[in-house]
Amino acid sequence: MAKTKVGVLISGRGSNLQALLDAAQDPDFPAEVVLVLSNKAGAQGLERARKVDVPTGFIDHTLYEDREDFEKDLDAKLREAGVQIVCLAGFMRILTPWFVEKWRDRMLNIHPSLLPAFKGVHTHERALEQGVRVHGCTVHFVRAEMDDGPIIGQAVVPVLAGDTPEALSARVLEAEHKLYPACLKLVADGKARVSAEAVRIAEGSEPDSETVLINPAV
Numbered sequence: 155m156a157k158t159k160v161g162v163l164i165s166g167r168g169s170n171l172q173a174l175l176d177a178a179q180d181p182d183f184p185a186e187v188v189l190v191l192s193n194k195a196g197a198q199g200l201e202r203a204r205k206v207d208v209p210t211g212f213i214d215h216t217l218y219e220d221r222e223d224f225e226k227d228l229d230a231k232l233r234e235a236g237v238q239i240v241c242l243a244g245f246m247r248i249l250t251p252w253f254v255e256k257w258r259d260r261m262l263n264i265h266p267s268l269l270p271a272f273k274g275v276h277t278h279e280r281a282l283e284q285g286v287r288v289h290g291c292t293v294h295f296v297r298a299e300m301d302d303g304p305i306i307g308q309a310v311v312p313v314l315a316g317d318t319p320e321a322l323s324a325r326v327l328e329a330e331h332k333l334y335p336a337c338l339k340l341v342a343d344g345k346a347r348v349s350a351e352a353v354r355i356a357e358g359s360e361p362d363s364e365t366v367l368i369n370p371a372v
C-alpha cells in the first residue's frame with residue numbers, strides 16, 4: 155500500500171523531525187517524509203534530513219511583506235512534492251487562516267503541555283510554578299487559534315520533586331519523540347478519530363468527568 159507523503163516544517167533543532175525520520179525507517183510505518191522545509195537557513199533539522207537523503211528547502215519569511223505570500227510559496231513546494239500531511243515540528247511561525255484552512259485536518263503540531271493547559275510559551279516553567287503533578291505533551295490538528303484544535307494524542311509525564319524546567323523539559327521531549335510518530339501513524343492509517351469530546355474541549359469546554367487521556371502506544 156502506498157505510504158502517506160509527509161512534509162515537515164521546522165525552524166530549528168529538529169529533534170521531533172528526527173523522531174519522525176527514524177519512525178519512517180520502519181518499512182511497516184504507513185508514512186514517509188518526502189520534504190523538510192525551514193524558515194531558518196541554518197536550522198539543524200535541515201542537516202538531519204540531508205543525512206537520510208530527504209529533500210529540503212529554505213524559505214526566508216523575512217523576504218515577504220505579506221505573511222500569506224510566504225505561505226503560498228510554502229504551500230507550492232509542499233504540493234509540488236505531493237505532500238498529503240504536514241507536520242509542524244518546532245515551526246516558529248504563526249500560520250494564517252488561509253494556510254490552516256488549506257491543510258485543515260491534514261496538518262499536525264506538537265505542543266509541550268497537556269492542552270488545553272498551558273497554551274503558548276514557557277510551558278514547563280509555568281507548570282512548575284503552578285505546582286501541577288502531571289505534565290506532558292499533545293499532538294493536535296492545527297487551527298487558526300494558536301495551540302488549539304482537536305487533540306489526536308497526549309503523553310502524560312509526572313512532575314518529580316525538585317524538578318527544574320530543564321529536567322522536566324528533557325523528560326517531556328522524550329515523550330514527544332514517542333508520541334509524534336504514534337499520532338502520525340494514527341492519522342496516516344485513517345484511525346485518528348476526533349471525538350466530539352475532543353472538539354468540545356478544544357472549543358474551550360471543560361472535559362467531562364469520564365474523559366480520559368489517550369496515550370497511543372506511548
Ligand SMILES: Nc1nc2c(c(=O)[nH]1)N[C@@H](CN(C=O)c1ccc(C(=O)N[C@@H](CCC(=O)O)C(=O)O)cc1)CN2
Nearest residue numbers: 244245246247248249250263296297298299300301302
Ligand atoms: N495558526 C497556527 N499557527 C501555528 C500553530 C497553531 O496552532 N496555529 N502552532 C504553532 C506553534 N508554535 C511552535 O511550535 C509557535 C509558532 C510561532 C510562534 C510565534 O510567536 N511566532 C512569531 C515569530 C516568532 C519567531 O520568529 O521567533 C510570529 O509568527 O510572528 C509561537 C509558537 C506553529 N504555528
Ligand SMILES: NCC(=O)N[C@@H]1O[C@H](COP(=O)([O-])[O-])[C@@H](O)[C@H]1O
Nearest residue numbers: 166167168169170243244264265266
Ligand atoms: N508551541 C509549540 C512548541 O512549543 N513546540 C515545541 O518546540 C520544540 C521543538 O523542538 P525540536 O525542534 O527539537 O523538535 C518541541 O519541544 C515542541 O514541543
